[in-house]
Amino acid sequence: MAISKSLNVNGERVAVSIDDPDMPLLYALRDNLALKGPRFGCGLAQCGACTVHVDGKAVRSCVTSLSSLNEGQQIVTLEGLGTPEKPHPMQRAFIEEQAVQCGYCINGMIMESAAFLTTNKKPSETDIKKALANNLCRCGTHARIVRAVLRASQSI
Ligand code: FES
Ligand code: FES
Numbered sequence: 001m002a003i004s005k006s007l008n009v010n011g012e013r014v015a016v017s018i019d020d021p022d023m024p025l026l027y028a029l030r031d032n033l034a035l036k037g038p039r040f041g042c043g044l045a046q047c048g049a050c051t052v053h054v055d056g057k058a059v060r061s062c063v064t065s066l067s068s069l070n071e072g073q074q075i076v077t078l079e080g081l082g083t084p085e086k087p088h089p090m091q092r093a094f095i096e097e098q099a100v101q102c103g104y105c106i107n108g109m110i111m112e113s114a115a116f117l118t119t120n121k122k123p124s125e126t127d128i129k130k131a132l133a134n135n136l137c138r139c140g141t142h143a144r145i146v147r148a149v150l151r152a153s154q155s156i
Contacts, residue, residue, distance in 0.1 A: 006071040009033060010080030018066060025069065026050045026061035029077060037078025037107045041136070048108035048135035052077050058115035078107045081114060090114040093152035094145075101139035108135050113149045123153055 002017045009029070016032040024043075029035045029052065041049030043062045050062040053076040054069070069075070082088035087095070090110050100106050109132065116131040117123070123131070128149045129142075137145065 005066050007066075007069060007075060008071055008073065009035070009075045010077060011074075013071065016066075021067040022065040024062050025052070025059075025064040025066055025075070028066060029061060029075075035077045035079050038111075039104055039107050041104070041108075046134075046136070047105070048112060049105055051108040051111040051135070053081075053111060053115055056115065056118060058112045078111060081110070088114060089155045090117070090149070090152045093148040093155065097144050097148040097151060099141055099144035099148040101141050105135060105137040105139075105141075109137070109145050113145075113152065117149070117153055117156055121153065121156065123149070125150065 002019055003021065004015045005018055006013060006015050014033060016028045018028065026038055026040060029038050038052050038061050039049035040062065041047035045060045045063045050060055051058050052061045053059065055073050082091045090113050094100065094106065094110055112132060112135050120127055125146055128146050
């Protein structure tokens with residue numbers, strides 16, 4: 001029997017109808033709420049493509065069960081980070097550095113980097129590489145991604 005689960009996503013209270021309380025957050029975001037920023041890559045917490053923020057921390061939504069979340073927690077997706085009219089500094093930096101090839105990993109790169117900059121406002125290139133070491137990019141866009149994060153750190 002379907003149950004209703006309340007969440008706070010991108011500043012709004014939403015209710016999703018689910019059959020399994022342990023369904024991954026990623027499925028609810030993409031399938032129930034049509035938020036396509038977070039991507040399904042590995043489904044095993046290995047690639048980072050599905051990263052969102054929960055209470056400001058980068059979280060892999062493919063392995064975060066809905067049952068582990070409550071409506072008091074603030075979930076933010078790429079769509080809630082900024083808008084096309086008013087992008088987050090990290091989104092703007094990725095555009096300015098053209099740090100995208102196919103784009104599949106970029107949700108995770110931006111969300112992980114944005115959360116990282118709240119813990120280290122003036123990171124070195126080495127700090128950034130360490131922070132993104134577990135976010136995979138098969139296109140080899142790493143050099144531009146690091147430049148984008150450095151650029152964002154100078155504008156935040
Ligand atoms: S899809 Fe979640 S880490 Fe790969
Ligand atoms: S830009 Fe294609 S996987 Fe990173």
